[in-house]
Amino acid sequence: MLEKITKRTKQSINREELESRILRCAELVFAEKGYNGSSMEAIAAAASISKQNLIYYFANKELLYQRVLKEMLDIWIEKLSFLETQGDTPEAVIRRYVREKMQLSRLYPNGSKVFAHEIISGAPVLKEYLISHLKPQFDRDVELVKSWINKGLIEEIDPEHLFFTIWAATQTYADFSVQMEVLLGKHRLEEADFERAELAVTDFVVRALGAKKIIKNNFRLIFFFAIWFGVCFLYGLNVQKNATFHHLNLLVNFLLN
Amino acid sequence: MLEKITKRTKQSINREELESRILRCAELVFAEKGYNGSSMEAIAAAASISKQNLIYYFANKELLYQRVLKEMLDIWIEKLSFLETQGDTPEAVIRRYVREKMQLSRLYPNGSKVFAHEIISGAPVLKEYLISHLKPQFDRDVELVKSWINKGLIEEIDPEHLFFTIWAATQTYADFSVQMEVLLGKHRLEEADFERAELAVTDFVVRALGAKKIIKNNFRLIFFFAIWFGVCFLYGLNVQKNATFHHLNLLVNFLLN
DNA sequence: AAACAACTTGTCTTTCTGGTCAGCAATAAG
DNA sequence: CTTATTGCTGACCAGAAAGACAAGTTGTTT
Known part of the structure; x- marks a missing residue:
């Protein structure tokens, strides 16, 4: 399809400007009044042009609405x-x-x-x-x-x-x-x-x-296991049995804060 | 204020029925076409009555809409x-x-x-x-x-x-x-x-x-501590040191599942 | 400057729609 | 059975709105 070369004359610039102004104003009126509640007259008034001029730019209301x-x-x-x-x-x-x-x-x-x-x-x-x-x-x-x-x-x-x-x-x-x-x-x-x-x-x-949550929970999991392993390791090796519950209490208090 | 006693005559029953039917139909039409797009004619047709009859029940469109x-x-x-x-x-x-x-x-x-x-x-x-x-x-x-x-x-x-x-x-x-x-x-x-x-x-x-999460996390916390206490308790008392890591592994596998 | 194209406006017609009004029909009350 | 009230309808009207048409105005090209 041949695309017509649009020369940027004074007219064509005005045309574009006015068209987009009309569209913005139409948008406003349609938003407030709905399709049926918006008269071409009202849209024209909003864009500060005459109704007939509006119709010149957009042949009918339906078309304007679609645009x-x-x-x-x-x-x-x-x-x-x-x-x-x-x-x-x-x-x-x-x-x-x-x-x-x-x-x-x-x-x-x-x-x-x-x-x-x-x-x-x-x-x-x-x-x-x-x-x-x-x-x-x-x-x-x-x-x-x-x-x-x-x-x-x-x-x-x-x-x-x-x-x-x-x-x-x-x-x-x-x-x-x-x-x-x-x-x-x-x-x-x-x-x-x-x-x-x-x-x-x-x-x-x-x-x-839950995207964030997963990360948070993973942190908590890792945290728990780390401490757990540490504690178990210590107790499994060389700490006296009697100290167990004391350290446990400290840890519990720390975690629950 | 004196409330007029409405006798439940045949007429008044019909009236109520028809009124609510009109309201339902009006609702439908207003929903589809908006206030301005809905003509009294169309609403009347939806309720299968004449426009004049509709106006007899609801004096004007504004009122019907408000209702x-x-x-x-x-x-x-x-x-x-x-x-x-x-x-x-x-x-x-x-x-x-x-x-x-x-x-x-x-x-x-x-x-x-x-x-x-x-x-x-x-x-x-x-x-x-x-x-x-x-x-x-x-x-x-x-x-x-x-x-x-x-x-x-x-x-x-x-x-x-x-x-x-x-x-x-x-x-x-x-x-x-x-x-x-x-x-x-x-x-x-x-x-x-x-x-x-x-x-x-x-x-x-x-x-x-996060209402649910709190509960879930509390569960998890309790769960962890319960197991932890159990394990520490057991090890603290009478299980051989060598078995520690074996049981630990079982538990870890179970938790991570 | 002339011819042509783009733009703008005033007038008119047609259709739609909210609403009135007078009168007829059905029901309730006496 | 008669009368009064309530429910319903057809004919009509006034105003709004879409948009057609023609005439006039401004800008662009040659």
């Missing part, structure tokens, strides 16, 4: 793949994943909301796209998690539902921000809130995965 | 309070809480969706209600979780964000069911899926809380 949705999903799919992280530990991969997803909630709250509206409504527009683009990636990522489980790197966890939970827990900071504002008694969620949230959710997930 | 929302939230608030569970362990309380919330997603998927639409849109109708009814309960529950942390019953976790995560992880099974259907390659989420989900989410949360 907004697709932009969001492209970003999501692009940013959220396990694939390129084969070398890292599960914990590192998961931490990165959760962080990225939180960033999306923070940076594109409106896109997230439009996406949420769409899915809740039964994904009339997005269904095909989900099947063709999201599912393959999902299947791959699930396989990877399964392999982690088989290798004993993480706890036995339901891989599919792990993803559902991560998505939900992160997405909620975009979609349900109003609820949180009310419950936290704030006018708006701020940077600090998002940072706390990110920390809470990542820790939450990592702890649930 | 649907309020019914859902009342159920939610009623079912989800920590208060009456003071005696139980944190793990028991949390398990019950998550299970109840999952039940809501399973039993009232449409109500959940309407609620989600509403919150995502900025809670124009519900905001006051959230402040007056949900926040006080939230604050109480947060305090309880904090007290658990202070007592060392659970890991140090961000209480507010714990709730946000639980809500998100459970609510998602109502709101994003379509996405899950696509990704799991199913036509509909079935009982079995919900059971798996409930198990996954509860385990997930409990593990993240």
